[in-house]
Amino acid sequence: MAVRRNGTGRGVMMKKKSILLNADDFGRHPAINQAVARAVRGGILRSASLMAGEPAFEEAVELARSLPNLEIGIHLTLVDGKPLLPREDVPSLIGADGRFYPSHREFVRAYLSGRIHLEEVRLELSAQFQRIMQEKLRVTHVDSHQHVHILPGIFPIVLKLAQSYRIRSVRIPQAAGGIRECLADGSAGDRMARFGLWLLCCRMRRKAVQYGFYFPDHFIGLIAGGAVDEAFLMRQLENLPDGLTEIMIHPGLDNTVLSDCYAHRWEHDFEGEYRCCLSSRIAEFLRGKEIGLGSFRAGGSGL
Numbered sequence: 001m002a003v004r005r006n007g008t009g010r011g012v013m014m015k016k017k018s019i020l021l022n023a024d025d026f027g028r029h030p031a032i033n034q035a036v037a038r039a040v041r042g043g044i045l046r047s048a049s050l051m052a053g054e055p056a057f058e059e060a061v062e063l064a065r066s067l068p069n070l071e072i073g074i075h076l077t078l079v080d081g082k083p084l085l086p087r088e089d090v091p092s093l094i095g096a097d098g099r100f101y102p103s104h105r106e107f108v109r110a111y112l113s114g115r116i117h118l119e120e121v122r123l124e125l126s127a128q129f130q131r132i133m134q135e136k137l138r139v140t141h142v143d144s145h146q147h148v149h150i151l152p153g154i155f156p157i158v159l160k161l162a163q164s165y166r167i168r169s170v171r172i173p174q175a176a177g178g179i180r181e182c183l184a185d186g187s188a189g190d191r192m193a194r195f196g197l198w199l200l201c202c203r204m205r206r207k208a209v210q211y212g213f214y215f216p217d218h219f220i221g222l223i224a225g226g227a228v229d230e231a232f233l234m235r236q237l238e239n240l241p242d243g244l245t246e247i248m249i250h251p252g253l254d255n256t257v258l259s260d261c262y263a264h265r266w267e268h269d270f271e272g273e274y275r276c277c278l279s280s281r282i283a284e285f286l287r288g289k290e291i292g293l294g295s296f297r298a299g300g301s302g303l
Helices: 030-042 057-065 104-112 118-133 145-150 154-164 178-182 188-210 230-238 255-259 270-278 280-288
Strands: 018-026 047-050 071-076 139-144 218-220 244-249
Touching (some): 030 255, 030 270, 071 145, 104 145, 139 154, 145 154, 244 270
Parallel strands (some): 071 139
């Protein structure tokens, strides 16, 4: 039973508890692609977000076609990757090496200083939408690498492009634990980044509703450090709120190889998140508590 919210955020009906694990960075590396495929075939993963401009894109597309239970998101990329369009079309988005800014922080600094041209953003994101949509996959939603889609000015571009392809679900990466969780741990920079994202999401939730988009009722994802391993996920499930909760993960088969695939070497436990998807303990807990496996297609909050 879906909860539908009006502009005040008040729900009009109750909703069963369900989770939606979504694997980001599908298409970046074969070790990610194979982790996604195995986690769908033998575990609880049902959704992955595909990067249009990464080296293992074609393999990811073929795997997605072989996995009828897998829904696909468009993982828009404006940082830590390569553009689809030539340098002359998007000069404000790339550096001398022909790649995007290395991280969200560098991109935001350039964006706030006026060095990022929104028309170039629109052209590049349009190319990414087109490349994925022409593959005729089961595309259910849109999100982005390092959450750049949530920035003011960029978010309306994303929603309008999604509407043009009849995609009506979007990620709102607002920490389910609220401000307290944003400020709980990490460096001062990490805490401020999480708090800034939380504030942005408050605004963008309202805009998504205005545009007629759905989004999960809650979002869980360790944005800086850590991993959604079995122990972490069990703690979340034991206190799961009503409604649909998206859980962002980055599963992979080889931590060492995958850490080198990111502009700033990311010491992440990809393998731990992969094992979490296959955990019999997690599966048994879900069955025992009658917690369902949700879908972006089913919707969450929204109109």
